[in-house]
Amino acid sequence: MFTIFLACSGPSTDSGLADPPPVTYELGEVVTTLTGRWAPNVVTAPPITVFDWTEYADHGLGVHYEDGSTWVEHDTLVPEFVEGTERRSVAWIWQAADPQLIDEESPIRLSAWDLLYRPQGHLTTQVFEAHVRTAQAISDAVDRPYDFALLAGDLSDGAQKNELQWFLAAMNGGVIDPDSGVPDDPVAGPGNDFNDPFESDGLDAPWYAVAGNHDAMYIGGFSPVTEDIREASQGEDVYEFLTFPNGYRDGSDPAAPVLTEGPTPADDERLVLTMEEYEDLIGPRTFSVLPDPALPLRVIGVNTVNHTIEDVGAGSEGAIDADTLAWLDGELDAADAAGELAIVMTHHRSKDLQRGDTSEDEFVAVLGSHPSVVLHVTGHGHSNVDYTQTQHEHGYFELMLASTLDFPQQSRLIELVDEGNGSMSIYCTNIDHASPEDSLGHLGRSLAAGKHAFPLVGSSPDIEGMWASDVPNQNLLLRVPLSATQQELLSTLDLPAGVTSVDDLPNL
Numbered sequence: 001m002f003t004i005f006l007a008c009s010g011p012s013t014d015s016g017l018a019d020p021p022p023v024t025y026e027l028g029e030v031v032t033t034l035t036g037r038w039a040p041n042v043v044t045a046p047p048i049t050v051f052d053w054t055e056y057a058d059h060g061l062g063v064h065y066e067d068g069s070t071w072v073e074h075d076t077l078v079p080e081f082v083e084g085t086e087r088r089s090v091a092w093i094w095q096a097a098d099p100q101l102i103d104e105e106s107p108i109r110l111s112a113w114d115l116l117y118r119p120q121g122h123l124t125t126q127v128f129e130a131h132v133r134t135a136q137a138i139s140d141a142v143d144r145p146y147d148f149a150l151l152a153g154d155l156s157d158g159a160q161k162n163e164l165q166w167f168l169a170a171m172n173g174g175v176i177d178p179d180s181g182v183p184d185d186p187v188a189g190p191g192n193d194f195n196d197p198f199e200s201d202g203l204d205a206p207w208y209a210v211a212g213n214h215d216a217m218y219i220g221g222f223s224p225v226t227e228d229i230r231e232a233s234q235g236e237d238v239y240e241f242l243t244f245p246n247g248y249r250d251g252s253d254p255a256a257p258v259l260t261e262g263p264t265p266a267d268d269e270r271l272v273l274t275m276e277e278y279e280d281l282i283g284p285r286t287f288s289v290l291p292d293p294a295l296p297l298r299v300i301g302v303n304t305v306n307h308t309i310e311d312v313g314a315g316s317e318g319a320i321d322a323d324t325l326a327w328l329d330g331e332l333d334a335a336d337a338a339g340e341l342a343i344v345m346t347h348h349r350s351k352d353l354q355r356g357d358t359s360e361d362e363f364v365a366v367l368g369s370h371p372s373v374v375l376h377v378t379g380h381g382h383s384n385v386d387y388t389q390t391q392h393e394h395g396y397f398e399l400m401l402a403s404t405l406d407f408p409q410q411s412r413l414i415e416l417v418d419e420g421n422g423s424m425s426i427y428c429t430n431i432d433h434a435s436p437e438d439s440l441g442h443l444g445r446s447l448a449a450g451k452h453a454f455p456l457v458g459s460s461p462d463i464e465g466m467w468a469s470d471v472p473n474q475n476l477l478l479r480v481p482l483s484a485t486q487q488e489l490l491s492t493l494d495l496p497a498g499v500t501s502v503d504d505l506p507n508l
Contacts, residue, residue: 063446420491
């Protein structure tokens with residue numbers, strides 16, 4: 001059973017307002033989770049519904065600050081690991097996953113369904129931009145530019161053009177105006193409500209993204225993108241999809257309540273994109289690149305979106321076709337021969353490959369047959385999990401990263417370090433966005449944590465259990481072996497001495 005938040009009518013289709021001027025949101029103290037982290041408050045059975053977010057704080061829902069923790073070492077792949085005496089840093093990377101930027105005023109939303117309702121849904125742009133700003137601040141503080149950034153899919157929540165444009169503005173710099181339809185200013189003045197425009201300075205690094213199911217399907221997988229859905233996304237009437245409780249959020253009200261009746265002001269920029277249109281805007285879904293031709297580090301992005309939906313919701317599951325798997329195998333053959341290191345990025349985890357031509361075992365077998373693969377990074381599951389793959393000749397680490405949408409709203413710093421003795425260390429250090437406690441971004445974090453107090457279908461909330469399993473996977477120190485070819489090639493390179501993660505991050 002799900003709860004539906006009902007309203008009698010929608011907002012006016014003509015607010016008569018103009019957008020206030022854009023502001024630049026400031027950051028608070030910039031640290032990593034080595035120093036401290038935001039943790040969820042443990043509250044059971046609050047006497048309110050998930051929709052009553054304005055009352056969350058009154059019932060103790062939200063976050064508190066706790067001490068951080070150092071890296072958890074994993075030496076399964078190098079049980080006799082010895083730290084090198086002349087350590088050199090190979091690469092310095094920022095990774096994020098599942099921003100799922102939401103146009104909460106869109107008529108095709110499913111916000112009246114408590115399972116899909118996110119109390120922080122109207123604050124996703126502020127949260128993600130704060131992550132980009134925090135990552136850049138760390139780069140500036142340690143005086144080291146990122147070699148590149150990785151985005152593991154679900155850049156948007158509804159596959160809408162305006163959501164993806166907000167993502168691009170956050171990453172590349174520009175004005176983000178999270179309002180859609182007509183201008184709304186629910187709290188008069190600039191920079192003080194969820195619909196106010198704001199500036200992003202962007203990330204000073206090249207970035208690479210794979211598509212996720214939310215970038216390619218109706219609300220993540222309930223249906224393929226049809227002409228009916230595309231037309232509805234640009235209209236003003238609430239889109240009725242099967243028996244699901246549809247509704248959007250009122251952009252003219254500071255509390256952004258859910259409305260189940262229209263009209264909501266139409267907006268052509270809400271167009272739900274086809275995959276071809278997504279590629280025109282973001283880039284290819286599958287790719288193989290050397291971000292720096294002078295560095296033998298290859299990034300391979302693999303499309304795992306399932307476009308064949310056999311039943312409602314199946315679009316959220318992963319799929320890789322036989323041709324793509326063969327292409328991946330060939331790219332890794334070439335990387336092996338060249339002595340390259342390879343980071344494979346997919347949106348879905350291996351275990352999510354439940355559709356298409358390729359099974360989980362087949363995919364893992366391909367990656368595990370290549371010594372070039374040192375890391376497989378994923379998103380989709382919205383939590384931090386380490387899936388170490390050791391069942392084939394060449395083991396590797398598969399890491400799922402938390403979403404910046406749902407709590408704990410973390411992104412990650414990754415540093416590859418050549419030990420100079422046949423081994424490599426990979427430092428993975430998670431970061432919270434450094435939004436001050438009186439900011440919209442921090443409100444988004446608090447509301448995301450609060451949702452964990454409400455039950456999902458067939459389960460009871462377990463905030464303590466969730467946090468206890470997530471924290472050990474936030475900061476990781478992975479030891480991996482290097483092939484003779486990789487060792488020889490790395491030895492010829494002029495790499496920076498020392499380890500940024502060790503020398504600088506704890507001192508932020």
